[in-house]
Amino acid sequence: MxxxxxxxxxxxxxxxxxxxxxxxxxxLVDAIPAKKYQDLELAIGQTIxxxxxxxxxxxxxxxxxxxxxxxxxxxxxxxxxEFEKHVRVKLELENNSLYFQDVRRFGRFLVVKAKDYKSMxxxxxxxxxxxxxxxxxxxxxxxxxxxxxxxxxxxxxQKPVAGLGNIYVDxxxxxxxxxxxxxxxxxxxxxxxxxxxxxxxxxxxxxxxQGTTLNDxxxxxxxxxxxxxxxxxxxxxxxxxxxxxxxxxxIILGGRSxxxxxxxxxxx
Ligand SMILES: [Zn+2]
Numbered sequence: 502m503x504x505x506x507x508x509x510x511x512x513x514x515x516x517x518x519x520x521x522x523x524x525x526x527x528x529l530v531d532a533i534p535a536k537k538y539q540d541l542e543l544a545i546g547q548t549i550x551x552x553x554x555x556x557x558x559x560x561x562x563x564x565x566x567x568x569x570x571x572x573x574x575x576x577x578x579x580x581x582x583e584f585e586k587h588v589r590v591k592l593e594l595e596n597n598s599l600y601f602q603d604v605r606r607f608g609r610f611l612v613v614k615a616k617d618y619k620s621m622x623x624x625x626x627x628x629x630x631x632x633x634x635x636x637x638x639x640x641x642x643x644x645x646x647x648x649x650x651x652x653x654x655x656x657x658x659q660k661p662v663a664g665l666g667n668i669y670v671d672x673x674x675x676x677x678x679x680x681x682x683x684x685x686x687x688x689x690x691x692x693x694x695x696x697x698x699x700x701x702x703x704x705x706x707x708x709x710x711q712g713t714t715l716n717d718x719x720x721x722x723x724x725x726x727x728x729x730x731x732x733x734x735x736x737x738x739x740x741x742x743x744x745x746x747x748x749x750x751x752i753i754l755g756g757r758s759x760x761x762x763x764x765x766x767x768x769x
Contacts, residue, residue: 543612571601583600651683737760
């Protein structure tokens with residue numbers, strides 16, 4: 502599913518196209534469940550003032566103290582040309598029309614009062630952005646100390662740091678040789694420092710490659726993200742670890758497919 506690098510790639514493409522455009526109409530097509538598309542009619546007549554991102558959420562600042570929140574879910578794709586199937590939203594703008602396609606319906610496209618995220622607990626309780634000044638070694642260590650759950654599962658919660666999903670957590674933990682099942686509170690400060698650095702570097706490298714396309718993710722212009730070529734463990738089950746040649750293993754952790762090297766990332 503799209504994670505921070507993919508959403509940031511989309512944001513970078515949308516920003517110059519959308520800013521200062523007025524939304525003329527908003528129409529929904531087979532867009533259920535309704536709560537994922539609530540209050541979209543409030544966007545009509547409003548001007549898009551800025552295109553921001555928080556974690557994996559796109560946040561379009563609208564006039565009239567409103568925000569249009571977009572989450573791509575598993576399969577959401579945004580484009581300025583009509584899709585053949587599975588379009589959920591069409592926004593008619595002054596210069597063009599924006600289409601939101603979502604095959605598996607995990608996405609969201611809704612309007613809220615600015616900063617009112619109570620209906621979206623993940624966004625409401627989200628940790629710092631990984632590229633922000635707030636994401637420090639001290640903050641990260643303190644956050645991890647609070648959790649008795651597996652490190653991977655806690656990172657996916659978005660609470661210690663925003664934007665990571667299955668792919669980039671597996672890659673970052675492999676990079677710093679931490680077993681994904683290690684309890685978050687058991688990570689030493691020295692390892693936390695290396696992990697923080699790896700998270701930032703991996704996310705930046707992926708943004709430069711326009712993200713990772715494994716299945717559905719496409720940029721706004723319809724291209725695939727090229728970072729899949731740089732993945733070391735994610736999706737490489739049974740292949741040799743690039744560092745030690747041990748076979749990469751896949752387990753299910755917290756309900757999520759998890760890839761790691763049993764030698765480099767030994768639990769001890
Ligand atoms: Zn290895």
